[in-house]
Amino acid sequence: MNRFMRQWELTGASVAIAKDGEMVFAKGYGLADAENEVAVEPYHLFRVASISKLITTTGIMKLVEEGKLSLNDKVFGDNGILNFAPYDNYRDRKVENIEVLHLLNHSGGWTNRWGDPMFMPTIIARKLGKELPVSDEDIITFMLDKRLHYAPGTMSSYSNLGYAILSKVIERASGQDYEDYIQSKVLYPLGIFDMQLGGSYLKDRKELEVKYYEPINSILISDHTGKEELVPRSYGGNDIHTLGAAGGWIASATDLMRLMLAIDGQPYPADIISSESVELMTTPVGRGFHPLGWRGVRRGERYRTGTLAGSSVLMVNREDGISYVILFNSSTWKGPMLANDIRSMMHRSISRTSEWPDYDLFELAVLED
Secondary structure (H helix, E strand, O other), X not given: OHHHHHHHOOOEEEEEEEEXXXXXXXXXXXXXXXXXXXXXXXXXXXXXXXXXXXXXXXXXXXXXXOOOOOOOOEOOOOOOOOOOOOOOOOOOHHHHHOEHHHHHOOOOOOOOOOOOHHHOHHHHHHHHOOOOOOOXXXXXXXXXXXXXXXXXXXXXXXXXXXXXXXXXXXHHHHOOOHHHHHHHHHHHHHOOOOOEEOOOOHHHOOOOEOOOEOOOOOOOEEOOOOOOOEEXXXXXXXXXXXXXXXXXXXXXXXXXXXHHHOOOOOOOOOOOOOHHHHHHHHOOOOOOOOOOXXXXXXXXXXXXXXXXXXXXXXXXXXXXXXXXXXXXXXXXXXXXXXXXXXXXXXXXXXXXXXXXOOOOHHHHHHHHX
């Protein structure tokens, strides 16, 4: 791991590995705060970027199991979940055909042909005649004034927007704030108490949260709030809180492991969702469609990647009983492609391991408490 980090100039990392439902390894590498020489520990919190989508999907499945929602429910229109202002004002009538399932598997009808709207605050503010910063509600309103690029459910095109809309679906169906619902119904029952939505600036850094580092040649961009200054993407360029359900959560590697083992369909530890829900999440509806929440399912494993400026993360759940989480507080010029190198490194290391520890770090943590 240290050699890998030196190769890609990564500042800090946190790794958790589980075997047959038991966490057998948890370790930090490098620095959580390079300026103050604070080493990474397993309890440190990292931005987890698109792993947030897996968290959101789990919340949706809980609502389905509670009978408050159906995956086939329409999202917009008179009979839709979001049948109130500002979501009742849209240009394309095909919007009324969007179902909850379509948002989960990225088949809602939008592409990023003209850019990802979650990262276009200045354009959206100008179009809506508003001052920066823009909210997720503003972004959704902006996109509802556009025509869909394809009929909902007919193809799949990766969409952060869809998950921003799902946060509103969760709020409407549950009667709770999105973050509150996820914490109270998904995380707290699993004994996860530190996961939360992150902030956009260094001053917003949460207790136990790492600092984030971009490649040395990264360019500065406009502040997302409209301040007349150039800032790093990792601190002010991206609106982390508005990314929310699509990419705004912070978590430790050990807590993400606890969550992943609770949605893997294995008997131990007990899942927080039903086996039917696990099957739905991991079985694409057709060729070319994404699974629900996960980035992909292939070669005996399901995986979830995540990338933001200053963050590179990967979760893998394998059919042979091995799962792992790796979080970096740095980004590289390779962007999302770094996940392939991380996976290759981990699979080589795991294949060389002939003996596994016979303890469970989750149980040891409970005893220490």
